[in-house]
Amino acid sequence: MDDLIGWGIGFVFFGISYFIGSHNEKAHFANIVEREKALVSLPTVTFKQAEERAIAQTKLVMGNVVIAGDFFKQVVAQLASVFGMRISVAESMVDRARREAVLRMKEKAVGADVILNVRFMSMKIGEREKMSGLEAMAYGTAVYYVK
Amino acid sequence: MKFEPSYIEENVNVPANNHFSEFLRLSLWLLGIVFGIYLVLGFAAEKIAERLPPEYEKAIAGGFISKLDQQGFPQTRAYLQKILDHLVASAENLPEFSYKVLIYDDKTVNAVALPAGNILVFRGLLAELKTENELAMVLAHELGHYAHRDQLRGLGQGLVLLSITTALGLSGDVPGFVNPAVQTFDLKFSRDQEAAADNFGVDLVVRAYGHAGGTLDVFKALERQDKGRIKSPEFFSTHPDSIWRMQSLASRLQLKKYPQRVALPFPGLGVLPFANRGAVPKNHLRIPIKNYRIGVPKR
Numbered sequence: 240m241d242d243l244i245g246w247g248i249g250f251v252f253f254g255i256s257y258f259i260g261s262h263n264e265k266a267h268f269a270n271i272v273e274r275e276k277a278l279v280s281l282p283t284v285t286f287k288q289a290e291e292r293a294i295a296q297t298k299l300v301m302g303n304v305v306i307a308g309d310f311f312k313q314v315v316a317q318l319a320s321v322f323g324m325r326i327s328v329a330e331s332m333v334d335r336a337r338r339e340a341v342l343r344m345k346e347k348a349v350g351a352d353v354i355l356n357v358r359f360m361s362m363k364i365g366e367r368e369k370m371s372g373l374e375a376m377a378y379g380t381a382v383y384y385v386k
Numbered sequence: 387m388k389f390e391p392s393y394i395e396e397n398v399n400v401p402a403n404n405h406f407s408e409f410l411r412l413s414l415w416l417l418g419i420v421f422g423i424y425l426v427l428g429f430a431a432e433k434i435a436e437r438l439p440p441e442y443e444k445a446i447a448g449g450f451i452s453k454l455d456q457q458g459f460p461q462t463r464a465y466l467q468k469i470l471d472h473l474v475a476s477a478e479n480l481p482e483f484s485y486k487v488l489i490y491d492d493k494t495v496n497a498v499a500l501p502a503g504n505i506l507v508f509r510g511l512l513a514e515l516k517t518e519n520e521l522a523m524v525l526a527h528e529l530g531h532y533a534h535r536d537q538l539r540g541l542g543q544g545l546v547l548l549s550i551t552t553a554l555g556l557s558g559d560v561p562g563f564v565n566p567a568v569q570t571f572d573l574k575f576s577r578d579q580e581a582a583a584d585n586f587g588v589d590l591v592v593r594a595y596g597h598a599g600g601t602l603d604v605f606k607a608l609e610r611q612d613k614g615r616i617k618s619p620e621f622f623s624t625h626p627d628s629i630w631r632m633q634s635l636a637s638r639l640q641l642k643k644y645p646q647r648v649a650l651p652f653p654g655l656g657v658l659p660f661a662n663r664g665a666v667p668k669n670h671l672r673i674p675i676k677n678y679r680i681g682v683p684k685r
Contacts, residue, residue: 257406261406268400272395279391279392280391282389282391311405312405318409318412318413318416319412327401327408334400353389
């Protein structure tokens with residue numbers, strides 16, 4: 240009987256987690272695309288020098304975000320880990336986190352001409368052996384040329 | 387070099403397939419693999435169990451039988467032991483064990499064939515039965531499991547199942563559904579074993595008592611039990627439906643032309659623990675216990 244209750248609760252959480260999680264993810268992706276389009280004119284590059292122009296100002300800019308791995312994703316990730324398959328549910332988490340971090344970084348660099356030397360960092364947050372959360376950080380040097 | 391802002395809509399970093407279909411695909415993989423391992427190891431365990439010498443079986447049983455032996459109801463034990471000894475004396479093809487009855491103080495309506503000839507009878511079953519011949523039928527059914535060596539087969543398969551789930555680390559929070567799925571498959575075997583034990587049981591009762599009176603009444607008692615709770619479809623139950631069992635046994639009685647006479651009544655008060663007659667609540671949800679499964683029923 241205890242088992243049945245435990246499973247019942249587990250299944251309900253699993254279902255709720257799937258529906259809410261996938262809804263949130265979809266909404267987040269839509270939001271990311273919209274903002275990326277708005278900020279597409281600000282180039283972000285990994286090299287250290289772009290143009291031979293006089294620089295008025297440089298600034299360190301960074302964007303930081305933490306995305307949670309929901310219960311549904313944790314179960315699927317554990318299943319995938321049995322066979323060593325691609326954890327595609329985590330791939331979408333990583334993509335969301337990196338792109339959101341870049342967007343936040345760009346939003347920090349108001350009026351900049353270019354962001355040079357962009358770097359990424361990411362880290363798992365939470366308990367061992369669980370995909371509780373994923374942190375991603377993007378940072379770079381915002382350059383303002385002399386007008 | 388001039389910077390031309392352009393936006394790429396396509397995203398190769400996120401897989402196009404839906405998360406739920408990914409989940410289904412992975413679960414089917416896992417189910418298939420567990421199933422395969424279970425089939426292979428279960429087959430191996432069955433073959434080993436069939437050839438396991440009685441001394442080994444006694445050694446296995448020694449580990450846990452003493453824990454189940456509550457030493458209660460001495461008069462009832464003596465009475466049941468007398469019936470069992472009578473049956474064993476008339477039986478053929480039984481493995482060489484010292485057959486022993488243990489009474490377990492629980493409302494469950496069941497009896498279990500444990501390794502090395504230990505038959506565990508639940509108090510709840512005794513309260514449901516009406517005559518000595520019914521009791522003899524139950525004990526003879528359990529002896530049938532020993533004759534077919536089912537008690538070890540269940541032990542072997544149970545161990546395989548336990549090892550697989552533990553090896554995969556599934557005993558924790560992840561897919562608990564793997565476990566029942568495998569067990570359900572097992573039930574077909576189990577039901578065939580029960581039917582075979584029924585046939586052995588009735589033959590033995592006729593040999594010991596000279597007639598088959600009262601043997602069908604056991605299933606009436608079981609059916610009364612079935613009515614009290616939600617009926618599970620036959621595919622999910624370890625024992626075949628009591629009505630089906632009763633019918634197949636009745637046709638066997640006709641086929642073999644076994645005589646039917648009046649069954650022996652139970653001895654006087656004080657011998658059987660009748661305290662809980664009718665005490666099983668109507669909607670008492672009973673956890674089905676395999677008749678040869680090892681261990682104390684939990685919860």
